Amino acid sequence: MKVTLSKYAGFCDGVERAYEIVKEIAKKPDIKRPIFILGSLVHNEDVVESIEKMGIGKIDxxxxxxxxxxxxxxxxxxxxxxxxxxxxxxxxIARKKGVDIVDTTCPKVIKVQRLAQAFFGRNHQVIIIGEEKHKEVQGIHRWARRKSFIVSSKEDIMGLELDISRPITVISQTTQNRDWVEEMAEAISKKYPQAEIIDTVCSTTRDRQSEAKELARSNDLVLVIGSPASSNSNRLWEISKDINRKTYFIERLEDIKEEWLGNCEKIGITAGASSPRWVIREVVEYLKKV
Ligand code: SF4
Structure with missing residues (x-):
């Protein structure tokens, strides 16, 4: 089987950096214990398990x-x-309670948080294009004192009742589908022509999505490796599926179904930003032997 692996598959820079920081502090005796991560470092059970083995707990x-x-x-x-x-x-809260913080927030996410904070501080109405319940979106929303407007659909845009005498700034979740964000931004501009749109989709996400389109066009079948809870993995699946209906979402090697592979000569593989290298390697090696 001819297997083409996306050059952007797997941990993005932000996740890689966070994982390295965690591995590093797990070894340092001068870090205050016990250490807990606020939520999952990445949306991947195998990675979460490997972190637990380092003696680091998780707070849901x-x-x-x-x-x-x-x-x-x-x-x-x-x-x-x-x-x-x-x-x-x-x-x-952590400072007040004497808890030390190790902040692995991706610098690209920090940039969006600061934009939300700065524009809100200048009396702008801040719109965030993204999934309302996503952790990153919730974080950005809070840097705008929970007064930003999160839109996840055209209906949400229709329902906006903004003050047209005040400036409007539009930002987005970093891992969203770029085409969708552009569509949403266009709809916002139609309703509020004065709105200033800032492109905050992460460049890694953009490259990964462009390549997913290419893989979908040039292969018989596409596998997207990721967690169902991972926003960027789901976007990859949607993008590829739109072009190639033989696009399947898997979390690990065991999820591959033999019947998918019949009459298939070329497989394209991509993976979300939270998919570890070892899972991707296993899948690629297995398929090369089919
Ligand atoms: S997808 Fe982009 S913004 Fe999000 S963590 Fe990775 S590098 Fe950072």
Whole structure:
């Protein structure tokens, strides 16, 4: 079987950086223990398990700060913030309770958080294009004092009632489908021509999505490796499926079904930003032998 692996498959720079930081602090005796990560470092069970084996715990967290406040207490030595980022309140709570913070927020996400904060501070109405419940979006929303407007559909845009005498700034979740973000931005511009659109889709996400289109066009079948909980993996699947209906979503090697491979000579493989190298390698090696 001819297998083409996306050159962008697997951990993006932000996730790789977060994972390296966690591995590093796990070895350092001067880091206050116990260490806990706020939520999953990445949406991948194997990676989460490998982190647990380093002696680092996890606090379940879906972005709702109100529910987590009580869980941050003196029993925690160090709290790790994931690459998705978080609102400012958690830093404040941790400081008050004497909990150390290791912040692995991706620098590209920090940039979007700062844009939200700065424009809100200048009395702009900030619109975020993205999934309302996503951790990254919730974090960005909180940097705009929870007063931004999160839109996930054209209906949401129709329902916006903004003050047209005040400036409007539009940003987006970094891992969204670029074409969709452009469509949404266009709809916002139609309704509010004064809106300033800032392109905040991450360049890694953009490259990965462009390549997924190419793989879908040039292969009989495409496999997208990722977690169902991973936003960027789901976007890759949607993008590829639109072009090649033989696009399948898998989390690991065991999910591949033999019947998919009949009459198939060329397979394209891509993977979300939270898919570890070892899972991708296993899949590629297996398919090369089919
Ligand atoms: S997808 Fe982009 S913005 Fe998100 S963590 Fe990775 S590098 Fe950072």
């Amino acid at each position: 967290f879906d972005g709702k700060v109100e529910e987590i406040t009580k869980k941050i207490d003196k029993k925690i030595g160090t709290l790790v913030i994931t690459a998705h980022g978080i609102g400012p309140k958690i830093f404040e």
